[in-house]
Amino acid sequence: MELKPMREDKVGRGRWLIAALSGRLVLEFSNSLAATSSVFGYLVSDGGTPPESGRLFRTFLTPVDGNFVYQESQSGFFFFGGLTPGRYCLYGDWYDGSNQQHRSELVVIDLAEMEERGPILLRLDHVGTLKAALSGLQTPSTNLHIRPKGMGYALAVAYGVDTYTLPLRAGEYEVTATDRQGLGWTTPTAQVRITRGQEISLNLEFLQGRVNGTVKDVNGNPVNATVYLDWKNGSYTYASASSPSDGRFDFGGLPLPSGRHTIWAQTTTLGAPPIAFDLPSGGSVEIPLTVLSKGSISGRVTSGGVPVQHAQIKVLADPPSDAYLLYTNTDASGNYTLTNLPPGNLTVQARLLRGVRMSREVSLQPGENLSGVDFSFPASLEISVEVRDWEGQPVEDAQVLLRHPSQEVEAYWEATDADGKAYFSPYPAASGYSITARTVTYNAFWYEVPLFREGPVTVDIDETHTQFSLQLPRPANISGTVEAILPDPTQVDVVLFLDGGADFRTPVQEQGGQLTFSFLGVPPGEYQAFALERQPPYRVGQVEHFTVGPGGEITDLVLKIGHGGTITGTVLDSQGSPVSDAQVSLSGAASRSARTDSS
Incomplete structure (x- = not known):
């Protein structure tokens, strides 16, 4: 048989697994490898x-x-x-x-x-201790986020107050503390290295930022107003009021997160338009605010010409973030009204179910009641996707994902019913939807169906194109023999790994003096295969890479295990002269050592 690389244009250096092999260690070899x-x-x-x-x-x-x-x-x-x-x-x-x-x-x-x-x-048993102390937070209720260095996720999140003592695996970490109220308070990230049996002490401080300024009217007179400060995550806090004598306000003494923020002010009849600014870590910013007569915005939301009830309407504070000044919902006729708005250039956003959104830029003058800010969405449709197997039979409990071309529109996996159909509603008409199906027919792992080699199916959805059908690929069969140089060659399993994570395993069978194996009904795709000894020292064989297509048949795959090779080299001193009788050790699950000769 011919084993083809997964990508014909890639040829690299490959090697056998060298841990726990019998005899000597193995040589490197050149072959075509998968991507x-x-x-x-x-x-x-x-x-x-x-x-x-x-x-x-x-x-x-x-x-x-x-x-x-x-x-x-x-x-x-x-x-x-x-x-x-x-x-x-x-x-x-x-x-x-x-x-x-x-x-x-x-x-x-x-x-x-x-x-x-x-x-x-x-x-194993390489564990140390992290002892963290926090300061600078008025309400000492915090989360401690511990991430492996360079990784984008937290390995552990601890909940507590201002001190933590945690056992951690030995390794390098990035540690950050945040407040538990979700207000965006955070400490700078600290780098720590945990070693076995050692306790590492760490001090984290919520840096005290300061935002202050004045609130005045158009004539420069100080105004007693409520001042709102938006956080990066869209929530906000506020100063109780600016001073009636000089209009001063102060957000000092808070562990304000660095980054982009938005500030605005209002009284019963006056409002200051939002101002976006960047706050450095632990820094201070002075903001002047001018309040003007408030106004209102009203309009109507339709979808395919039909009024939409319960559409969400927001006036955004700092697009494209989700921070907002005010929001409301449409009534049964699709109408909405937003009052007590500060004048200025504002962004009004309408949002339907599934997260379909539309925005309009408006200019609101002081005291103006702006009407006719309408939103007309395409008609919302019910979409059905039918999933059938390679014999044309409906597949129940297959998972189908319908994804809108805009990432703002929410996407969900839906399961097929007894007729093999999954339903999605409501979704707007658009070009460039993608449909992906997956099933657990082949294995306990989810298997994403390769409808096309380049990825999910792309479709256009409109009033006349709402029903789609997908067919799962025909399974493949893989079989072959194992050449084992082991004390007991029958104690071997063959392992297949499908590109994407699924794995399959079967023991070898003795037939006609050969060790044989077979995998029937496995998904087509790109594979890695090797033999693995089932008993100590658990030797590992050579890894083979190959691709099998839908309905494909591979019958003569040969896997080798226990076939040793040799690693040679020289040991030189600092002057470049050979060193004799030096011990050279190779550590691993099956350690090896040798001594150098006179050369």
């Missing part, structure tokens, strides 16, 4: 080998977005295949015979395209 990458290794004790007894090993792999996957084994070995290039966090646990948890250290790795990284040895 995806993989990681393998072991959870080990300090001696460099997995503990010999215990009930379970569990290893976690997490990309930058925090959407982790994990594997369980009895041997401590892990292999994550079909990975896209990028940054990953890797850690694991071992549960001993008493079900006691032993946590490993945490490592962050950067995977290149087509890279096979390993063996990575995660040392």
Whole structure:
């Protein structure tokens, strides 16, 4: 048979897995590799080998977005295949015979395209302590966010007041504290390194920012007004009032978050238009506000010419953020009125169900009642998507995602019914929708259907195009033989990893003097395959990469395990002269050592 690389234009350096092989270690070789990458290794004790007894090993792999996957084994070995290039966090646990948890250290790795990284040895019982003290927050109710260094998600979020003492896996972290009220108060990010058995002390301070200024009328007279300060997350607080004598207001003494903010003021009859500004970390900003006569805005919302009830209308404070001055909902006739608005250039936004939005820029004069600010949306439609299998039969409980071309419109997975149909409503007519289907027909993992190799199906939706049908690809069959040089060749499993995360495993069978295996009815796609010994020392075989199409048949895949190779080299001193009788060690799940000769 011919094993084709997943991408014909990529040829790179590949190598065999070298951990825990019998005999000598293996040589590097050149072959065509897939565009995806993989990681393998072991959870080990300090001696460099997995503990010999215990009930379970569990290893976690997490990309930058925090959407982790994990594997369980009895041997401590892990292999994550079909990975896209990028940054990953890797850690694991071992549960001993008493079900006691032993946590490993945490490592962050950067995977290149087509890279096979390993063996990575995660040392168990490598845990330290973080002791964090917080200051500068008037209400000491906080969250402590602990992120692996360079990752975009929090490995742990602790809840407390102003002191924390937490056990953490050994590794490098970024630590930030926030308030629990969701007002956006945050500390600068601190970098810490946790080491085994050590306690690291950390002080985090909510920096005191200051925003102050004056409120005056058009004649320069001070005004006693309520002043609102918007936060980055769209909520706001306010000063109780500006001073009636000089119009001064002050937001000092608060741990104001750095970044963009919006401020405005109002009295019963007057209002100051919103002003956006940037606040440096722990800095101070002076803002003058001028109040003018308030006005109002009114209009109507329709969809396909039909009035829309309960549409949400907002006057945004600082587009494109969601911060707003006022909001209301439309009545049964689709009408709305917003009163007590400060004059100025304002953005009015209408939002329907599913998050479909439309905005209008208006200029409101002092005291003006501006009418006719209408919003006309396309007609909302009910969409149906039918999912059938490769034999044309309806698939129940398939998952279908209908995504609008605008990211602002909410998208949901909907399940198909007994007729294989999923329904979506209400959605507006538009060009460039995408439809994706997935099912668990093949495995316990979700399998995203490759309708086309380039991705989800793109469709246009209008009044005459509301019903769509997708068909799952025909499954494939994969079989072959294993060439094993092991004490007991029958104690071998064959493992398949589908690009995207699904995996399949089966033991070898003795037939006609050969070790055979077969996988029937697996999804078509790009695979990595290898043989794995089921008993200590859990040797790992050569990894093969191949692609099988819908309805494809591979019958002569050959996997090798226990075929050793040789690593050679020289040891030189600082003068470049050979060093004899030096011990060279290779650490791993199966350690090796050798001594140099006279050359």
